[in-house]
Amino acid sequence: MSTILNAFAEAGALLASFDADFLAIVGLSLRVSLTAVLIACLIGFPLGAAVALFRFPGRGAVTLMLNTFMGLPPVVVGLLVFLILSRSGPLGVLGLLFTPTAMIIAQAILVTPIIAALTRQIVEDLWREYSDHLRSLDARPLDTLGTLIYDARFSLSTAVLAGFGRAIAEVGAVMIVGGNIDHATRVMTTAIALETSKGNLATALGLGIVLLVLALAVTASVQVINAIGARKAAIA
């Protein structure tokens, strides 16, 4: 019980201290995860919408794959990215292993299927409603895709949040490809794992609480933006 109480004290102290090391860790966590989510959106939105919209051979298999990859184990993705980026790997020459870029790549791979799979479902539902009108207009495929993604934007923000939740919370992938190097690739989750293994349970838990607060802040700001926008566009 005292550990938990200490943890809250630690969390408060961490937040109040504005300790440079601590802020760097928080900053890197946000930078890596937000960038990964952005990349995943750029790929996942059009990919999911295209699967929803177009009939092609193997469409069922693609959907099954996207849905399955929503549950990709982070350590496995980390390992694969590690192999690809390691010195002897196909992209070893880039020298990206143990850099934030490697962490972004790994997290983008984890998040893209989540965003694509949820986008497929959301866009497919909207397409059912819009198809008569858009087909009557003889809209080109790209215009149709754009219309559906734009008009589904508020529902899609939930997909983005799901992706962000996945990225900010995972430890397996960033640990393997980032290496948890102090002042270089240490993020919140790897720091928590480290403190836990060192036996600093209160510090670890304190970091955990800060992580939760961060996730809450990001989610809340998306929800507020959403609520304002949704009222304007009356998506109900």
Place this chain on the structure above:
Amino acid sequence: MSAPQTILPLEVRQLVFEANSTRLLHDINLSLTAGQRTVILGPNGAGKSLLLRLCHGLLRPTSGDINWRGTGTRDRAIRHQAMVFQRPVMLRRTAHANITHTLKIRGVARTERRERADAALALAGLSGLADLPARLMSGGEQQRLALARAWVTEPEVLFLDEPTASLDPAATRAVETLIEGFHAAGTKIIMATHDLGQARRLADEVVFLNKGRLVEFSNAERFFEGPETEDGRAFITGDLLW
């Protein structure tokens, strides 16, 4: 208003449509020319909507031909047509943006869109609601917006699928006035309805369908004065058909 008449007449030859191996339209033969307001009349389930959707190109026939003049395929013809549905599809945008979206899809330059959308909204009596989200508008306003959206495409043919089926009399009148506006501007009207009063008000010619068959196709006056078939008589005297 539209470009020189290019796609009429519409020739429908031995049109058959089946779904789940049930035949829903049987051997429809029809020739529709410019100028006449065509009303497709019949009870629910007669195949009115199906016929409209097939002609517009939203559905593919099981067999038979739908030919627009000068075009072998639906693909070029559909760009000269517009369709308004019973339940209008409203994009999750403002009334104004619903129209500019259509203009954008049709390749109208950005600078022109605003002005043309404003004009169409004014025509539909919706200027005051331009910035209202379309989905917050009433049923009648939504249908007028759908017509304004069709108007900006300057269609040669306008398909209407029971456009007033869920509207009150005042809203119905507003919609019918707009339809008359299309007619006056030279757009061919092809409208499905089961509302006899509306058919009497708007039709120049009547296509009477029952159970997926074309029962009568004649001048509106002749149809309402004395239908040639038993089914036609039963329908206009208000007997239930099934």
